[in-house]
Amino acid sequence: MSLASIAAKRRTQMVKREYLVLIAAFVWTAAGANILRLGIMAAISVAWEWWMALSMVGVFALFMAMFYRIYKKHVKRIYGYDGTRKHCFLKFFDLKAYILMAVMMTGGILLRSFHIIPERCVAMFYTGLGTALTIAGVLFLIRFVIDAARRREGAKKTE
Numbered sequence: 667m668s669l670a671s672i673a674a675k676r677r678t679q680m681v682k683r684e685y686l687v688l689i690a691a692f693v694w695t696a697a698g699a700n701i702l703r704l705g706i707m708a709a710i711s712v713a714w715e716w717w718m719a720l721s722m723v724g725v726f727a728l729f730m731a732m733f734y735r736i737y738k739k740h741v742k743r744i745y746g747y748d749g750t751r752k753h754c755f756l757k758f759f760d761l762k763a764y765i766l767m768a769v770m771m772t773g774g775i776l777l778r779s780f781h782i783i784p785e786r787c788v789a790m791f792y793t794g795l796g797t798a799l800t801i802a803g804v805l806f807l808i809r810f811v812i813d814a815a816r817r818r819e820g821a822k823k824t825e
Contacts, residue, residue, distance in 0.1 A: 679754055679755055680752035680753060680754060680755070681752055681753060681755050682753075683744055683745065683753055684810065685755075686744045686747075686755070686757055686758040687744055687806055687810045687813070688806070688810045689755055689758045690740060690758040690759070690806045691804070693758065693803070694799060694800075694802050694803030695807065696803070697803070698796050698798070698799030698800030698801070698803050699796070699800055701774075701796035701799060702792070702793060702799075703796070704778075704788070704792045705788065705789055705795070705796050708786075708788040708789035708793075709790075709793055711785060711789075712785050712786040713786075714786075715786075718786060718790040719790070721790045721791075722789075722790040722791075722793050722794040725790065725793075725795055725798075726793075726794035726795075726797050726798050728794075729794065729795050729799070730798040732798075733799060733802035737802050737805050740758065740806075741806070741809055744757070744758065
């Protein structure tokens with residue numbers, strides 16, 4: 667592989683900082699939708715009780731508060747990058763977020779694979795978590811759309 671082909675490949679992995687917000691939107695929404703799907707599949711297979719619904723709302727509130735703080739932190743970090751150059755498409759997360767994601771995914775997969783937690787707990791936990799994560803992904807998307815509209819308006823004013 668020549669140096670030119672390596673450099674060309676690297677350039678295709680580079681995006682403007684604004685698109686990192688869009689990538690985050692897709693990743694967070696896809697992950698949230700998948701977790702929500704698992705929660706709904708579990709919810710269909712169990713008999714719901716009042717405490718499960720209350721627990722689901724509690725899980726949602728807890729994770730929504732956490733994800734909202736993370737969303738704000740990531741947006742601030744992304745827009746702190748140099749806007750005149752392109753960045754690696756993986757920079758929508760920082761190292762801490764990648765570690766957190768890996769730990770959460772591994773833990774969730776292991777807990778479900780070994781049936782360590784009852785299906786009713788999977789139903790209420792994953793439904794609340796998946797909903798919060800999906801909404802956080804939508805927040806990234808809304809931010810991208812609003813910022814794109816602002817950039818477009820700014821470009822029209824300078825013409």
